[in-house]
Amino acid sequence: MFSFNKYYFGLTVLLFMTEALIALYAHDQFIRPYAGDFLIVIFLFCLVKAFVKAPSNRVIVSVLTFSYLIEATQYFNLVHHLGLDQSKIAPLILGNHFSWIDMVAYTLGAIVIFSLQSSPEASLPVR
Template sequence: MKAARRWPIYLLILFFTLVLGLSSRVFSSSLPTWIAAYAGDTLWALLVFWLVGLLRPNWPSERVAAIALGFAFGIEISQLYQAPWLNAVRATTLGSLVLGHSFLWSDLVCYSVGILVGYLLERRELLSAKS
């Protein structure tokens, strides 16, 4: 698909994804266990997909997905490095949300699913203007 992304729609869906992701953390005790465990990471990766797509509106969906997946996996792998200065950043709210705390294989699956959802939505041409 070679189409420019509609940035107003992207901003709206980015905001909606952000609210859902934060809500999945805040209200985790009210959610079913498996949703509370995996929704936040899946939505975080979807948010990364939307951000890359928003920043690079003319990139094909495949490239956006590859860059978003590489970024998400890189962040997860960085959690294997536990330097004091980096843990201090992770101790902040924003640092925790962006960088996480400890490596989990299940997070890689969540990231893959989240980015796949974004990719499939784009491929359905729901979010792009035809060229």
């Protein structure tokens, strides 16, 4: 079950750096709100695949479900209910604003992963 995959680990590092750059420098109305959410699903998929040998479809569904759950915590304002309003890290991890567009971005990220994994000429190795 646990298995280190250097290919997915490399993608994880690359996507993490991209997300960090977006968080630090993209203060626009498109890249930060949409591309970041789109990429986070791909990042989480690669992170799991870097350390866990599991069927890609199962990982895609799990990551997408996790992303939806995090978005649901935003809908119910979990950060506030936990008394973490003043925390700098809690809103970063859990978010603080529910958006249906975020759900679409997560879904599109999952669709891209699925498409790459199921394509015979996929650039991502199926493992």
